[in-house]
Amino acid sequence: MKALLLALLAACAAPAWADGARLAFADGLARRGLHAQAVREYEAILQEDPAADDARYALAASLEALGRDAEALTLYRDLAGRLAGERQAAARLRLALALRRADPRSDEARRLLEAVATGPATDAVRQASLLNLGLCYADLGRAKDAESVLRRVAADGSCAPQAKAALAALALAQGDADQAWALHREAIAQASEAGRPAAAAAAFAAAFAAQAWPQAAAFAQAAGQAGLPDAAGRDAAAYAALRAQRPEEARAWLEAAKRAAPAPTPGRLALEGAVAEALGDAPGALTAYERILSEFPQAPGAPAAAHAMLALRAKAGDPADFLRAWARAAGRLTPEARAALEPFRLDAAIRAKDAPQARAAAAWLMENAPAEQAADAGYRLGWFERQSGADAQAGETWLRTAERWPGAPAAGRAAYAAAYAFTQARDADRAERALALALASGDAGVAADALLLRARNALAENDAAGAAAALDEYLARFPRGQGAAEAAYLRGLLFFNARDFQAAEGLLAQALAADGADGVAPLDHARRTDAAMRRAQSLHALGRGDEAAALLQPIVALKDAQGLAPEYLAWLAEFRAGRGEWAQSEAAARALAGRGGEARAWGNVLLGRAAEAQGRRATALAAYEAALAAGGGAHGASAALGVGRLRAAGGEQEAAREAFALAAERADTATAEGQAARAQAYAGLAAACAALGDADGALRANMALIIFFDDEALVPGAFRAAIATLEAQGLAGEAKALREEFAQRYPEAAKE
Numbered sequence: 001m002k003a004l005l006l007a008l009l010a011a012c013a014a015p016a017w018a019d020g021a022r023l024a025f026a027d028g029l030a031r032r033g034l035h036a037q038a039v040r041e042y043e044a045i046l047q048e049d050p051a052a053d054d055a056r057y058a059l060a061a062s063l064e065a066l067g068r069d070a071e072a073l074t075l076y077r078d079l080a081g082r083l084a085g086e087r088q089a090a091a092r093l094r095l096a097l098a099l100r101r102a103d104p105r106s107d108e109a110r111r112l113l114e115a116v117a118t119g120p121a122t123d124a125v126r127q128a129s130l131l132n133l134g135l136c137y138a139d140l141g142r143a144k145d146a147e148s149v150l151r152r153v154a155a156d157g158s159c160a161p162q163a164k165a166a167l168a169a170l171a172l173a174q175g176d177a178d179q180a181w182a183l184h185r186e187a188i189a190q191a192s193e194a195g196r197p198a199a200a201a202a203a204f205a206a207a208f209a210a211q212a213w214p215q216a217a218a219f220a221q222a223a224g225q226a227g228l229p230d231a232a233g234r235d236a237a238a239y240a241a242l243r244a245q246r247p248e249e250a251r252a253w254l255e256a257a258k259r260a261a262p263a264p265t266p267g268r269l270a271l272e273g274a275v276a277e278a279l280g281d282a283p284g285a286l287t288a289y290e291r292i293l294s295e296f297p298q299a300p301g302a303p304a305a306a307h308a309m310l311a312l313r314a315k316a317g318d319p320a321d322f323l324r325a326w327a328r329a330a331g332r333l334t335p336e337a338r339a340a341l342e343p344f345r346l347d348a349a350i351r352a353k354d355a356p357q358a359r360a361a362a363a364w365l366m367e368n369a370p371a372e373q374a375a376d377a378g379y380r381l382g383w384f385e386r387q388s389g390a391d392a393q394a395g396e397t398w399l400r401t402a403e404r405w406p407g408a409p410a411a412g413r414a415a416y417a418a419a420y421a422f423t424q425a426r427d428a429d430r431a432e433r434a435l436a437l438a439l440a441s442g443d444a445g446v447a448a449d450a451l452l453l454r455a456r457n458a459l460a461e462n463d464a465a466g467a468a469a470a471l472d473e474y475l476a477r478f479p480r481g482q483g484a485a486e487a488a489y490l491r492g493l494l495f496f497n498a499r500d501f502q503a504a505e506g507l508l509a510q511a512l513a514a515d516g517a518d519g520v521a522p523l524d525h526a527r528r529t530d531a532a533m534r535r536a537q538s539l540h541a542l543g544r545g546d547e548a549a550a551l552l553q554p555i556v557a558l559k560d561a562q563g564l565a566p567e568y569l570a571w572l573a574e575f576r577a578g579r580g581e582w583a584q585s586e587a588a589a590r591a592l593a594g595r596g597g598e599a600r601a602w603g604n605v606l607l608g609r610a611a612e613a614q615g616r617r618a619t620a621l622a623a624y625e626a627a628l629a630a631g632g633g634a635h636g637a638s639a640a641l642g643v644g645r646l647r648a649a650g651g652e653q654e655a656a657r658e659a660f661a662l663a664a665e666r667a668d669t670a671t672a673e674g675q676a677a678r679a680q681a682y683a684g685l686a687a688a689c690a691a692l693g694d695a696d697g698a699l700r701a702n703m704a705l706i707i708f709f710d711d712e713a714l715v716p717g718a719f720r721a722a723i724a725t726l727e728a729q730g731l732a733g734e735a736k737a738l739r740e741e742f743a744q745r746y747p748e749a750a751k752e
Contacts, residue, residue, distance in 0.1 A: 412441025
């Protein structure tokens with residue numbers, strides 16, 4: 001049913017609203033699947049004409065095609081709430097479809113579909129709504145309602161084939177497979193010529209999932225290569241045909257899959273081998289299985305390929321060839337099969353003394369020696385493999401050793417070594433499995449190391465709760481352990497990120513206190529600096545600014561500041577600014593401005609603020625302009641605002657207007673800071689235009705403030721200026737309407 005729902009997205013086209021040449025161009029891009037380019041065109045249309053709902057509707061569809069569902073959903077919700085009649089019905093349908101993509105059981109989607117189905121709508125929209133309403137009822141477990149609605153759609157209309165396919169899914173869920181396949185055949189027959197391959201492909205998918213192989217093979221034939229265009233679909237069709245005992249069809253599908261994607265895969269090679277065997281082509285089957293073992297030795301299907309290959313070699317009656325094949329495939333077989341060759345391999349290890357043979361000898365010891373000796377051999381083998389560059393194998397060997405002989409003296413060390421190896425390989429599940437064994441080994445040193453590694457792994461996986469539990473246990477069990485400073489530092493960071501500044505400050509202070517004298521390893525320079533910065537931020541948040549300033553004093557000299565991360569330099573600049581320490585703020589800002597990329601712009605903006613606060617207009621202006629010259633980035637709006645303020649204060653109104661316009665353009669309205677910057681930019685733009693005698697420009701900027709913002713500090717002034725401009729232009733009616741809106745939105749300010 002979900003596949004049907006997704007297929008309908010393309011069928012529900014936007015209503016034929018008014019459009020122009022640019023919209024036609026954008027629509028042409030979208031029809032050709034160039035949705036990323038189409039999005040840019042639609043957004044440009046909306047920037048020029050925010051009331052262009054036809055472009056907004058099409059933009060939502062393209063965003064949806066790109067997988068940007070949340071943005072599309074917002075647009076559909078807006079359209080569905082503002083439009084009326086048939087246009088509203090179309091928007092509600094698309095909103096419902098978008099909601100169901102996120103949650104097939106969405107109650108809001110159900111209500112929307114019910115409203116469209118019973119309200120004013122085109123026949124195509126109503127049919128699509130009824131179809132999706134039936135699907136919605138089915139997802140909600142209301143099978144009778146679903147069947148009633150779907151039968152109504154299936155009786156007539158453009159969505160009848162899809163409705164029958166949905167009814168087939170209901171029949172299959174109720175255990176009536178024969179009825180399901182009959183309905184699928186009806187859906188295929190009733191579909192348009194263009195839609196028939198898709199209908200047959202949906203039927204094939206249902207039959208494949210139900211493992212109804214004869215039906216799946218038949219539906220695959222009906223879908224053809226147009227219905228199953230990708231290699232995965234054709235591989236699946238080949239598998240279904242093979243299971244339906246139709247090997248010739250299976251071979252044809254495999255050839256089609258190769259044309260779609262020539263690169264071999266383990267699954268396809270295994271399928272080729274099975275099809276070749278079914279057709280009596282032993283050489284072809286052998287070629288396929290050998291390719292799996294040589295090209296994809298670690299594939300999940302490699303053991304099965306090895307078994308099949310060996311069986312074919314055995315049937316061929318050539319012992320030497322069979323033994324060579326056995327030697328190649330032994331590593332993929334069960335332990336019992338490999339055991340037959342271990343005495344020979346052990347002898348070879350004694351004679352050859354090379355890496356593979358040494359590995360085999362150690363493996364034999366692990367299988368046959370007493371527990372203590374076997375575990376020690378496994379631990380040594382792991383280190384041998386690690387030193388040979390076989391890190392993955394080393395991790396497996398250590399884990400196997402720890403699991404098989406958990407009580408042996410070497411088990412704890414093997415478990416920790418395995419955990420470290422799997423951590424390096426980013427295999428989180430196996431690393432945690434090994435850590436559990438290390439903690440249960442009874443070795444205190446191993447347990448301490450394991451807790452720290454568990455915490456680091458949890459942090460790497462963004463598992464704050466898991467990291468906190470491991471660190472708390474470490475600090476409780478090993479308060480004077482070698483890693484206690486690191487544990488306190490990491491736990492302090494977790495409290496800091498959770499905004500528990502009281503707890504963070506105490507632990508960070510503990511981490512900073514370690515100097516190595518009592519066995520606790522001190523933090524390295526980078527972590528000490530980071531701990532000091534975080535602790536200072538925590539002190540500041542706790543209202544202990546003087547302590548924060550004192551803590552920072554040794555590390556904010558220019559030579560140390562140069563080594564700080566950009567975000568810390570920015571925080572230092574803002575922290576000092578908040579305390580009115582403008583000279584210190586300026587020093588940190590200059591250090592930040594000396595960095596490259598985004599940091600340069602960021603630092604120059606902060607430098608401009610510090611210089612501006614100290615009345616050094618020329619320095620501030622140069623800093624803001626340097627930020628813009630560096631690209632501005634996320635700070636471009638702030639830099640342009642600074643230029644605008646200073647140019648306006650210096651009477652350079654034309655330059656101020658240009659700067660404020662640039663600030664409005666650069667502001668990122670997706671953030672609260674960006675919204676505030678744009679509002680300030682419009683206010684400055686209005687003032688600059690007014691100073692230049694550009695009444696229309698001032699009115700436009702003031703109206704932008706009124707329409708898009710709700711800022712009690714800026715918008716009332718915009719109302720007053722706009723009303724005065726309208727009255728001066730003889731537009732009394734417009735001025736009156738604006739005055740009434742002013743009184744409604746800001747009643748107290750309107751009285752002034």
